[in-house]
Amino acid sequence: MMNPLVINLQKCSLHDGPGIRSTVFFKGCPLECVWCHNPESQSYTKDVLYNEERCSRCGVCISKCPNDAIYTGETMICLDKDKCTRCGTCIDYCVNNAREIVGKESTIKDIVKEIEKDRMFYEESNGGVTLSGGEVMSQDMDYISQVAKTCQAKGINVAIDTCGYVKFQNFEKVMDHVDLFLYDIKLIDEEKHIKFTGKSNDLVLDNLKKLSERGANISIRIPLIGGVNIDDENLEVKKIIEFLKPLNIKNVHLLPYHSIGKHKYDKLYMKYEGEELFRPSDEKLEEIKKLFEQNNFKTKIGG
Ligand code: SF4
Ligand code: SF4
Known part of the structure; x- marks a missing residue:
């Protein structure tokens, strides 16, 4: 089993699932989203x-x-x-x-020990741990599954934050030990998905359907980005709604674009390609929220 690289273990996180959580950011992601605000999480190496x-x-x-x-x-x-x-x-x-x-190699024992330190906060807030990234589901799944299983056995709520672009067997390895999947949907239009993330969305959508069929507890997270999935008629948003409607999913979180991570690109000698992207107006966000609510999704703006 390989110890994956961890970028950071963020304490008292309020935007990565319910309650107060510790979020573990693993390094390495199969997608290269143009708007990525954690470019240091993209490569699988230090x-x-x-x-x-x-x-x-x-x-x-x-x-x-x-x-x-x-x-x-x-x-x-x-x-x-x-x-x-x-x-x-x-x-x-x-x-x-x-x-x-x-990026630092961390053993299962070290990670769990660190997660456990905030148990009191989890218990008081119905929080827990969120395994995130980068893409947590593209790491060594024996390792991830062991972390999730150990936390679960200690009574700690486990969430997985995923882009979904991995083989479904990876989900099968971990799903018995996961309380909640925070699942990202960016675009239904495949050409645009390839253009803005570097990969097709076939696998992402297919995995979401399978997870839903298996009865997993899923919250959908949709980044709303001017220049990517926002338009006057909300066409892309409506496609996402139509895709989600038949699935066993109730909660949707809308995540407005921000450019907070832009400065990190210089530090990593990388070029930021998202100069044209922008945050949708508050009115637009409310309009989209209403669309989801009209289709019976419990919808929140923010993580
Ligand atoms: S740049 Fe720094 S880390 Fe890279 S090889 Fe040189 S000394 Fe080592
Ligand atoms: S040149 Fe800059 S980065 Fe290099 S050792 Fe000096 S202060 Fe540090």
Whole structure:
């Protein structure tokens, strides 16, 4: 069994399922959504993050890197990602803490121990743990299933936050130990799904149908993004409603686009491709919420 990389274990989370939760963000995702606000969660390997505002351009990292992966660019200290082996030497030598590694192997024992620390908050708020990402369902499923099973055995509510783009066997491995799936639906139009996420939505929609047929407890999460799935006639939203109507699903959360994670792209030497995207107006959000409610979905704006 492989220990996946964990980016962060966020305590007292209020937007990743009911009550107060601890959210574990695993590293690596099969999709590349244009609007992704956690770009550090996309790759399955560690990343070296560069905080330019802390850098004094002393050049120590350049001289210490054993692989000649760092060099001076026109405006910043640059990284040749192909040469970087994530050895961490530059981080050890940077006195300004301008560089950091993202992603840490964590054993099941360590993760569960950390999750358990907030048990009191879960009990008082009907909260629990949310396994998220990146894409938690694309990690080593023996590991994930063991974490979920151990938490469940300790009486901790377990939620899985997923984009659904994995083989269904992965769901089968874990579903007996999961209390709630937070399942993302972005688009029904396949061409647009490929354009904005890099992958077809066949698997995503098919898995959702199967999960629903198996009686899983599911909340749908829909990112609402101007330039992606918002239009005057709400065509894409109406398609999502039609898809969800026959399924055994009652709760829908509408997640308005935000660009909070945009600054992280620079730190990771990545280009943000979502400059044209925008948050729908409050009126539009209310209009879409009403559409869902008219179709008997319990609908909330926000996580
Ligand atoms: S060692 Fe740190 S402060 Fe110096 S150039 Fe490298 S990143 Fe900047
Ligand atoms: S992590 Fe290692 S290989 Fe990568 S840039 Fe830093 S010193 Fe060089």
